[in-house]
Amino acid sequence: MSIATPKYLSQSLAMKYFFVAVVLFGAQLVMGLIAAYQFIDPEFLFNVFNFSTARMVHINALVVWMLYAMIGSAYWMLPEETGIETVGIKLGTLGFYVLTLAVTVVVLVYILVQVGPGTEASIWLINEGREYLEAPRWADIGITVVVLIFVYNVFATVMKGKRTGITTVLMADLIALAGLYLAGMFYTSNITMDQFWWWWVIHLWVEATWEVFVGVLIAYGLIKVMHANRQIVEMWLWIEVTMLFGSGILGMGHHYFWIGTPEYWWEIGALFSALEPVPLVGMLVHVIYDMGKHNGKVNNGPAFNWFIVNAFGNFLGAGVWGFMHTLPQINIYTHGSQFTAGHGHLAFYGAYATILIGMMYVAIQRRNGIEEMRSTSTSKWAVSLITIGVLGMTVALTLSGYVQAFVERAEYGATWDGYFIAQGATWFTQGIDWRLAMGVVTFIGFLLLVKDLLTIAKRSKALANS
Amino acid sequence: MEYLDPESFLGIFASAAAVIMFGAIYVGIFTLVKIEKIKPLYIALAYLAWGVQTYSMVMLGTLVKSDPFTVKILVAAMVGYLLVPHFIYFLVHRTHERFEHN
Amino acid sequence: MSEDYKEPESVWTSNRFWSRSAGWVTGFSAVLLILLTMDTLDQITIGSAKDLENKVTKRVPSASVINYKVTYEYSDVRGHEVPVIGEKELFFGRSDYSEAEANALLDKGKLTSQAKNCMNCHTLLGNGAYYAPDLTKAWLDPAWQAGGVMQGMTGTTSVDEAMSVFLQNPDKYASHARRMPNLGITPEEAKGLVAFLKQMSSIDTNGFPRNFNKIQGSTQK
Ligand code: HEM
Ligand code: HEM
Ligand SMILES: [Fe+2]
Numbered sequence: 001m002s003i004a005t006p007k008y009l010s011q012s013l014a015m016k017y018f019f020v021a022v023v024l025f026g027a028q029l030v031m032g033l034i035a036a037y038q039f040i041d042p043e044f045l046f047n048v049f050n051f052s053t054a055r056m057v058h059i060n061a062l063v064v065w066m067l068y069a070m071i072g073s074a075y076w077m078l079p080e081e082t083g084i085e086t087v088g089i090k091l092g093t094l095g096f097y098v099l100t101l102a103v104t105v106v107v108l109v110y111i112l113v114q115v116g117p118g119t120e121a122s123i124w125l126i127n128e129g130r131e132y133l134e135a136p137r138w139a140d141i142g143i144t145v146v147v148l149i150f151v152y153n154v155f156a157t158v159m160k161g162k163r164t165g166i167t168t169v170l171m172a173d174l175i176a177l178a179g180l181y182l183a184g185m186f187y188t189s190n191i192t193m194d195q196f197w198w199w200w201v202i203h204l205w206v207e208a209t210w211e212v213f214v215g216v217l218i219a220y221g222l223i224k225v226m227h228a229n230r231q232i233v234e235m236w237l238w239i240e241v242t243m244l245f246g247s248g249i250l251g252m253g254h255h256y257f258w259i260g261t262p263e264y265w266w267e268i269g270a271l272f273s274a275l276e277p278v279p280l281v282g283m284l285v286h287v288i289y290d291m292g293k294h295n296g297k298v299n300n301g302p303a304f305n306w307f308i309v310n311a312f313g314n315f316l317g318a319g320v321w322g323f324m325h326t327l328p329q330i331n332i333y334t335h336g337s338q339f340t341a342g343h344g345h346l347a348f349y350g351a352y353a354t355i356l357i358g359m360m361y362v363a364i365q366r367r368n369g370i371e372e373m374r375s376t377s378t379s380k381w382a383v384s385l386i387t388i389g390v391l392g393m394t395v396a397l398t399l400s401g402y403v404q405a406f407v408e409r410a411e412y413g414a415t416w417d418g419y420f421i422a423q424g425a426t427w428f429t430q431g432i433d434w435r436l437a438m439g440v441v442t443f444i445g446f447l448l449l450v451k452d453l454l455t456i457a458k459r460s461k462a463l464a465n466s
Numbered sequence: 467m468e469y470l471d472p473e474s475f476l477g478i479f480a481s482a483a484a485v486i487m488f489g490a491i492y493v494g495i496f497t498l499v500k501i502e503k504i505k506p507l508y509i510a511l512a513y514l515a516w517g518v519q520t521y522s523m524v525m526l527g528t529l530v531k532s533d534p535f536t537v538k539i540l541v542a543a544m545v546g547y548l549l550v551p552h553f554i555y556f557l558v559h560r561t562h563e564r565f566e567h568n
Numbered sequence: 569m570s571e572d573y574k575e576p577e578s579v580w581t582s583n584r585f586w587s588r589s590a591g592w593v594t595g596f597s598a599v600l601l602i603l604l605t606m607d608t609l610d611q612i613t614i615g616s617a618k619d620l621e622n623k624v625t626k627r628v629p630s631a632s633v634i635n636y637k638v639t640y641e642y643s644d645v646r647g648h649e650v651p652v653i654g655e656k657e658l659f660f661g662r663s664d665y666s667e668a669e670a671n672a673l674l675d676k677g678k679l680t681s682q683a684k685n686c687m688n689c690h691t692l693l694g695n696g697a698y699y700a701p702d703l704t705k706a707w708l709d710p711a712w713q714a715g716g717v718m719q720g721m722t723g724t725t726s727v728d729e730a731m732s733v734f735l736q737n738p739d740k741y742a743s744h745a746r747r748m749p750n751l752g753i754t755p756e757e758a759k760g761l762v763a764f765l766k767q768m769s770s771i772d773t774n775g776f777p778r779n780f781n782k783i784q785g786s787t788q789k
Pocket of ligand 1: 131206207254255273274276317318319321322323325326327331334336340343344345347348351352694695696
């Protein structure tokens, strides 16, 4: 059986989504470097391009590139799973151009206009000023429309074509994921109410619907890259969905400890979020299991490596780092500190960046009909440097966060003064310096990744012909 | 909620990390034995990892000043965790029999 | 688990069983979340001026709280600090803001906090960025009180005035090397922001931040 697939339009569209995702990933890292440097030299671009602007673009680009890569992955898998061209693909392609135009305008406004006066108009036109959901309201509406087209594409295709466990989960998950975005689209002057719904989007994305999406990608990847048995993989997928939603939905309580919400969230948040690492252990073991069963025989080296980093990264970043600060007794000392930032970096990277990059390699291989795509030395350097870089940043930030918990929170009582005393502590600033250094390592890895993504198909083909 | 001793912060973060890490080591080794990648003897290491995990959990519970009842619940939860991989491999075994041996 | 034991239709290995379990568990969790959400929404709905007059404690007090003194005190019952709303207190020279006026100020302040992107440097209720101090209880912070560094620097004699002057030109009144940038905040926006900060300090955050003020030795038991 050849690995080459017919030239589905759905898969051409997927490649477009992947391309923009990588561009935005690059923008994200550049902004991260600026923000990290401003921690060390606060006068850098002060009053010109402030920390808040750099950080906003950093995390917004992060969310958007991941959504792009997720949409791309879905358009990629659909025809292979259903056996037919995606229904309404022309409309989907139009949606891509509309979305990309909107994203470009939004980013330009972020960078050039930055902030507006305190009126509703600013929230509609410039930025909404809510972490991760900064996109102005006009763009929210645009995004919703494009995502609805996408969900329609998936839904109609699954209904018409062959129905598999993978597509069933994918479809249900995407509807939930898109629906949740609506919870973040209204204004209220009640900050507690604001954050209550804000977490519905953020938490129920990253700790429920996005994780299930990852489950889908792992299932697909194990079948395609390792030729794992579909029956078993799909059974695992259902078990994982059960565990992920069973713990993740009510695990949201861990964000309701201190924002004005009632005390009962202490117990609910502690109990259910403490269970959240269990499915992540499950996913890790699942990959080990299939690797062992199939004796590591894989047809796509770089994708395989990224899938392995995903299994460990998800487990470490979300599971270990998440659990370390999820009990309310501990969280009151670490809430909103660099510890949180450390966890955020390793979790987003480990759980999402890795597998989405893996999917890009899968797409490149199959698009070019390469029977066996081996890692190049560039692929290996890229995955190693990025992983070492993010892990290094995480460890550095954890150190800084520890100092904050100790000095700012426990010793000086979380005041304005306490904050700055901790920020000046030697160990804290060491952590901040190392974060920048490791950020540079990450960035070099990223450049190699881009090079590899652009050249690996050609090299593999040349290798096959020689 | 009790105030924690800053001196116990390090122990708290370390034991919390250990709970999850040893939890994974336990099921990881268990899996490798089940798929016959390593000798059955190593199963002892798996249970040892579970023991360390349980110890870390009790330590974590104590350091964050949980009341004794909560600590008992935690130990009960650990017994549950001990059983989970057995159940999972029972399933996987059955599934393999159904789908790969016919 | 004997070798040749076969049970072709065992429920455990049927995807139907597991997909149904996933459905039930997800549905059950979602329903529980929705029920809890309904109760929580009830408890976090903003209070009214009447509540304040009648000393009814709300987790999120009305914007009219700007007419009152707010403190953060240790509660033996709760086991941590809680905001306490006291006597009337002047806010920019007045303590008779009507509920509508107070709401308008809060609204202006909250909108400004979003338009100026405060949350991408500071944390609010502990969420946001970690480049600048948490603003949850900024209104109560010793740095802003009489004798604190901010009143001295801005040449003012009250917390509201100090905050307002600072917010309009933060880069001129820097207490540390890491300065707050000039975001073009107008006097009107500054007043709204101060109202927003004061109201936020009156929200019952279950004792976050912990041992706030310990450095001054005041409220910790
Ligand atoms: C892939 C999955 C995950 C991702 C991408 C993720 C990401 C994040 C991010 C970015 C934040 C900071 C939000 C902010 O800016 O305020 C956060 C906070 C948090 N996460 Fe996760 N997380 C994941 C899984 C988990 C898990 C499994 C747990 C628990 C076991 C957990 C526990 C927490 C807690 C307790 C906080 C609040 C931190 C604070 O109080 O400041 N996370 N997460
Ligand atoms: C060149 C590498 C990077 C650098 C230098 C960098 C730097 C930064 C900085 C300075 C912040 C602001 C933290 C604060 O508010 O104090 C930040 C936030 C964040 N970054 Fe990065 N970053 C990098 C790469 C990444 C990657 C690869 C990811 C994920 C895939 C990521 C995800 C995030 C997230 C989720 C936040 C928000 C964290 C929170 O609020 O808790 N960053 N980053
Ligand atoms: Fe969460």
